[in-house]
Amino acid sequence: MRVLVSVRDADEARALQAAGVDYIDLKEPAAGALGGLPTAEIVRLVGLLRAAAGPSRGAAVPPAPPPVPRISATIGDWPAQALEIVLAQAEAVAACGVDLVKIGVRPDPGPAAVALLEALAGRARQWQAAGGPGLVPVLVADAGVPWTVLDAALAPGRLTAWAALMLDTEDKRGGSLLQRCGEAALRETVAAVRSAAAGQAVPELGLAGALGLDDLPRLRAIGPAYAGFRSAVCAGERAGPLCPQRLRALLAALRPAVAA
Numbered sequence: 001m002r003v004l005v006s007v008r009d010a011d012e013a014r015a016l017q018a019a020g021v022d023y024i025d026l027k028e029p030a031a032g033a034l035g036g037l038p039t040a041e042i043v044r045l046v047g048l049l050r051a052a053a054g055p056s057r058g059a060a061v062p063p064a065p066p067p068v069p070r071i072s073a074t075i076g077d078w079p080a081q082a083l084e085i086v087l088a089q090a091e092a093v094a095a096c097g098v099d100l101v102k103i104g105v106r107p108d109p110g111p112a113a114v115a116l117l118e119a120l121a122g123r124a125r126q127w128q129a130a131g132g133p134g135l136v137p138v139l140v141a142d143a144g145v146p147w148t149v150l151d152a153a154l155a156p157g158r159l160t161a162w163a164a165l166m167l168d169t170e171d172k173r174g175g176s177l178l179q180r181c182g183e184a185a186l187r188e189t190v191a192a193v194r195s196a197a198a199g200q201a202v203p204e205l206g207l208a209g210a211l212g213l214d215d216l217p218r219l220r221a222i223g224p225a226y227a228g229f230r231s232a233v234c235a236g237e238r239a240g241p242l243c244p245q246r247l248r249a250l251l252a253a254l255r256p257a258v259a260a
């Protein structure tokens, strides 16, 4: 199980890169679950991370560069009906040089959520053809696994459009994803993604939503490709600064699973 951690600035991003986090997720946690950073800041952070991962110049014995993480960024929290805004924001973030663009899909109203997925699948295919970033629908699961939206995302015509899929929560104070969805439903979600992908490339499934260290044993049993965190690596509110000790504790607890 790989790990994604959300960060808002250069210090936090460098700390994740030095620690070898698999996915560095650029967002503004104070602006909501998928709060977006200004695009100029995303460009700056991507440049810093890529430069740090490249070969060092001028050193007789260059130190090993930090590993190259995958960089994702969010586009802000939007309702499913705001299709044109979502697509415009998605294009703006896609042009920032990130590997993955994460886009929230709220389950209500259902027809708007499905229409959004259809439009996103079209956009994702254009990006694939142009060698652009991967698109990651983030299905909002505050009220449990959104089965109708998940089925729509896994429909044969859409499945291969996605670089990955995520489940996440918007309201971080109402319990973790595990509490809201239940372990059995999350196992079913993992199985649904695998079975929909039979014979095709499987989009990676990531789980997030106020997950904590205590959730790791159950997460490992559920078996997503990766798990995402912000609240667990902050000493206080997730909108506050990242806490290096908490980051270290999370990674130490995850490493046996990463190595497995």
Ligand SMILES: O=C[C@H](O)COP(=O)(O)O
Binding pocket: 004, 005, 006, 025, 033, 168, 169, 172, 208, 209, 210, 211, 228, 229, 230, 231, 232, 238
């Ligand atoms: O994308 C992952 C999220 O930023 C996780 O945040 P959270 O742990 O506060 O739910």
